[in-house]
Amino acid sequence: MDQITFHYDTVLSDVHLLLPNSRHLMARLNRVGQPGTGEQHTMATPLEDVGKQVWRGAFLLADLILSQPTTFRGATVLELGAGTGLTSVVMATVAKTVYCTDVGEDLLSMCQKNVTLNRHLMEPAGGEVRVRLLDWLRHDLCTDADAEFGWTEDEVADLHDNTTIIIAADVCYDDDLTDALFRTLYRICNNLRLPCTTYLSIEKRLNFTLRHLDISCEAYDHFRHCLCEMQELKDGRTCFTVEQVKPSFPQCLLYERIEQLELWKVTAVPV
Numbered sequence: 541m542d543q544i545t546f547h548y549d550t551v552l553s554d555v556h557l558l559l560p561n562s563r564h565l566m567a568r569l570n571r572v573g574q575p576g577t578g579e580q581h582t583m584a585t586p587l588e589d590v591g592k593q594v595w596r597g598a599f600l601l602a603d604l605i606l607s608q609p610t611t612f613r614g615a616t617v618l619e620l621g622a623g624t625g626l627t628s629v630v631m632a633t634v635a636k637t638v639y640c641t642d643v644g645e646d647l648l649s650m651c652q653k654n655v656t657l658n659r660h661l662m663e664p665a666g667g668e669v670r671v672r673l674l675d676w677l678r679h680d681l682c683t684d685a686d687a688e689f690g691w692t693e694d695e696v697a698d699l700h701d702n703t704t705i706i707i708a709a710d711v712c713y714d715d716d717l718t719d720a721l722f723r724t725l726y727r728i729c730n731n732l733r734l735p736c737t738t739y740l741s742i743e744k745r746l747n748f749t750l751r752h753l754d755i756s757c758e759a760y761d762h763f764r765h766c767l768c769e770m771q772e773l774k775d776g777r778t779c780f781t782v783e784q785v786k787p788s789f790p791q792c793l794l795y796e797r798i799e800q801l802e803l804w805k806v807t808a809v810p811v
């Protein structure tokens with residue numbers, strides 16, 4: 541029998557995709573929950589590969605898109621930390637262009653395969669997903685012509701001129717990365733020509749910590765702290781407004797919409 545060995549830093553997925561035929565979003569897993577040839581999602585990964593799993597926050601954002609298509613129709617969209625690309629694919633069923641970004645050649649290749657596998661879902665509305673490298677730890681977009689997932693100058697211009705929506709699902713789980721994500725969000729919003737709305741989904745994961753000798757949720761608390769800082773920012777360039785969105789919109793996809801799953805909206809308006 542096949543066996544999976546879980547190491548101390550293995551992160552298990554809460555989401556199990558059951559996909560009876562290949563025309564559904566993402567492909568079927570093999571017996572041990574790992575992708576076989578052409579199958580583009582895993583259910584257990586080391587921490588640095590968490591993007592190869594689909595997280596509940598991706599489904600929550602996908603549900604938002606499916607239940608409010610007019611909000612996103614024809615838009616130019618940027619997804620940060622897209623992982624498998626599921627939410628970008630759903631977005632491209634209504635939006636015009638989705639820049640689906642993450643880091644790591646193998647993750648981006650997996651994401652690109654998912655986009656290609658699901659092209660038929662986007663074609664009717666004419667939407668497209670462009671898988672690109674965007675590392676929150678870098679200050680610039682990679683425009684190296686030799687890089688497989690690098691940006692062209694035209695794409696950078698399109699991003700800055702036309703983006704009105706940014707999405708990011710389950711990207712705040714490490715405080716340093718969360719800081720880098722918010723710095724990236726701030727930098728990008730400051731470079732946009734148009735007002736922009738960012739939707740961030742997050743799952744409040746409760747842990748018992750020895751430091752507090754209690755249940756706490758440090759990653760979530762830090763996320764909330766970053767949101768507050770953003771709202772209080774007065775730089776004379778962009779005004780940020782933060783509000784929580786009640787996930788009361790219909791659930792179209794099959795996953796557990798637990799109460800710890802939250803959605804936040806950040807509106808950026810050039811001053």
Ligand SMILES: C[S@@+](CC[C@H](N)C(=O)[O-])C[C@H]1O[C@@H](n2cnc3c(N)ncnc32)[C@H](O)[C@@H]1O
Nearest residue numbers: 590591594595598621622623675676677709710
């Ligand atoms: C928990 S996964 C969420 C993936 C996907 N959004 C979902 O919900 O299924 C976090 C994502 O953040 C990405 N990420 C981590 N560090 C990053 C960085 N420095 N720049 C860009 N993306 C990063 C990971 O590669 C991963 O895809």
